[in-house]
Amino acid sequence: MTAMAQEGRVRVQISPEPFDPAAALTAFAAGRDGCGALASFVGYCRAVSGGVAVTGLALEHYPGFTERAVEAIAHDVAGRFAPIDVLVRHRYGEIRPGEPIVLAAALSVSRAPAFAAVEMLMDLLKTDAPFWKHETGPDGARWVAPTAEDRARAEAHRGRLRP
Amino acid sequence: MAALLFFGALREASTGLPREIDLPEGVHTVSDLCAWLSARAPALGAALHAPGVRFAIDQRFAGPDADLRGAREIACMSALSGG
Numbered sequence: 001m002t003a004m005a006q007e008g009r010v011r012v013q014i015s016p017e018p019f020d021p022a023a024a025l026t027a028f029a030a031g032r033d034g035c036g037a038l039a040s041f042v043g044y045c046r047a048v049s050g051g052v053a054v055t056g057l058a059l060e061h062y063p064g065f066t067e068r069a070v071e072a073i074a075h076d077v078a079g080r081f082a083p084i085d086v087l088v089r090h091r092y093g094e095i096r097p098g099e100p101i102v103l104a105a106a107l108s109v110s111r112a113p114a115f116a117a118v119e120m121l122m123d124l125l126k127t128d129a130p131f132w133k134h135e136t137g138p139d140g141a142r143w144v145a146p147t148a149e150d151r152a153r154a155e156a157h158r159g160r161l162r163p
Numbered sequence: 164m165a166a167l168l169f170f171g172a173l174r175e176a177s178t179g180l181p182r183e184i185d186l187p188e189g190v191h192t193v194s195d196l197c198a199w200l201s202a203r204a205p206a207l208g209a210a211l212h213a214p215g216v217r218f219a220i221d222q223r224f225a226g227p228d229a230d231l232r233g234a235r236e237i238a239c240m241s242a243l244s245g246g
Contacts, residue, residue, distance in 0.1 A: 065222040129245025132171035
């Protein structure tokens with residue numbers, strides 16, 4: 001049995017390769033049997049967006065800066081819910097409909113902090129992670145921007161992180 | 164000389180602009196740079212004022228009043244859309 005370090009672990013991986021969320025979660029939880037709760041979220045590339053077919057998604061990133069910004073988000077969330085382990089896996093490059101884009105997970109002693117940490121991770125990634133989504137469909141391509149709801153959710157978390 | 168990077172919709176709107184600049188006379192802050200860029204490329208000017216546009220200096224987020232002097236890399240970013 002491995003006890004959780006007070007700070008927990010933070011794992012961030014930003015890469016272009018497709019990944020298997022189930023395998024990533026199994027690896028993340030391996031050996032952490034001191035934790036009773038694993039919560040996770042997987043975001044997929046949709047085949048339809050706003051009623052329009054999506055044939056492809058190009059996810060632009062800012063090499064170096066994107067990695068550090070996502071690590072900062074993951075550490076902020078881990079600090080907020082310590083002790084907790086946090087995992088973020090995020091792709092960039094060309095993504096096809098049906099493929100995973102992002103995996104966020106949290107491993108904790110009990111379920112409440114794990115659920116809350118995953119929700120906060122995703123809300124902050126939506127507006128604070130340096131990625132740019134460019135969707136292609138039958139009528140051309142368009143840049144995807146966060147919605148007003150996305151912005152409001154992230155803003156609420158920022159208040160909790162930096163009172 | 165600083166590298167000038169554009170991401171997302173701003174990259175498309177900045178076609179034809181230099182990717183390296185010496186800071187022009189009177190351009191000291193992010194706001195000054197936006198005004199200078201807007202005067203040269205009106206389409207980019209509109210995009211720079213869209214909601215959610217962010218800036219980074221030497222790979223750190225920077226606000227409109229941040230000082231650009233001595234910067235090696237200046238990034239202008241459309242609204243971020245991760246997740």
